[in-house]
Amino acid sequence: MGDLYLALIHAPVYNKNMEVVATSITNLDIHDIARCAATFDLKRYYVVHPAEAQRSLAQRIMAFWQEGFGAEYNPNRQEAFARVRLAVELKEVLEEIKAEQGMYPALVATDARRYPNTVSYADMRRRLEQEEKPALLLFGTGWGLVRELMENADFILEPIYGPGEYNHLSVRSAVAIILDRLRG
Numbered sequence: 359m360g361d362l363y364l365a366l367i368h369a370p371v372y373n374k375n376m377e378v379v380a381t382s383i384t385n386l387d388i389h390d391i392a393r394c395a396a397t398f399d400l401k402r403y404y405v406v407h408p409a410e411a412q413r414s415l416a417q418r419i420m421a422f423w424q425e426g427f428g429a430e431y432n433p434n435r436q437e438a439f440a441r442v443r444l445a446v447e448l449k450e451v452l453e454e455i456k457a458e459q460g461m462y463p464a465l466v467a468t469d470a471r472r473y474p475n476t477v478s479y480a481d482m483r484r485r486l487e488q489e490e491k492p493a494l495l496l497f498g499t500g501w502g503l504v505r506e507l508m509e510n511a512d513f514i515l516e517p518i519y520g521p522g523e524y525n526h527l528s529v530r531s532a533v534a535i536i537l538d539r540l541r542g
């Protein structure tokens with residue numbers, strides 16, 4: 359089984375008018391997805407944002423839990439943050455993984471919208487278990503990842519569906535469900 363990575367993309371993503379925007383990093387996405395990454399033993403969780411101010415905000419949030427009072431108060435959070443890394447753009451993430459793995463990861467994108475060439479969770483789980491090649495799961499924010507990124511992905515996972523029409527999961531919920539299906 360190859361190493362599994364996750365990237366949370368804040369730009370470029372869509373807003374509700376399907377305009378291409380950058381969204382803000384949220385405290386909850388850092389904490390909750392870091393805990394998922396640790397629970398499902400991901401190699402690393404990348405928080406990707408082009409704005410330096412946003413990355414330094416995230417750095418300050420994590421520093422509180424990695425040093426001093428926060429680290430003493432909740433060592434579990436310190437452990438979860440140990441596999442979180444900030445990045446400016448996806449390209450930087452790909453180059454970093456290539457540098458440590460000797461090859462680029464397979465790009466596995468996610469979205470609530472159905473794309474023609476999606477793969478089932480069973481198929482993707484089998485691939486991840488049988489192949490040594492690393493893989494990078496891509497999650498969006500706002501109203502999802504832009505079409506170009508989806509079309510450049512090696513794989514697109516099927517959307518998570520409930521029994522009804524309503525389908526507006528938070529990214530934190532989507533991450534937990536998808537990691538459980540792939541690694542639970």
Ligand SMILES: C[S@@+](CC[C@H](N)C(=O)[O-])C[C@H]1O[C@@H](n2cnc3c(N)ncnc32)[C@H](O)[C@@H]1O
Nearest residue numbers: 468469470497498501502503517518527529532
């Ligand atoms: C707030 S959601 C965006 C929801 C948006 N309506 C969309 O179409 O993806 C942010 C991210 O969570 C993930 N996500 C949300 N709902 C999902 C679903 N039903 N199936 C798969 N991934 C989902 C995707 O990575 C998405 O980019």
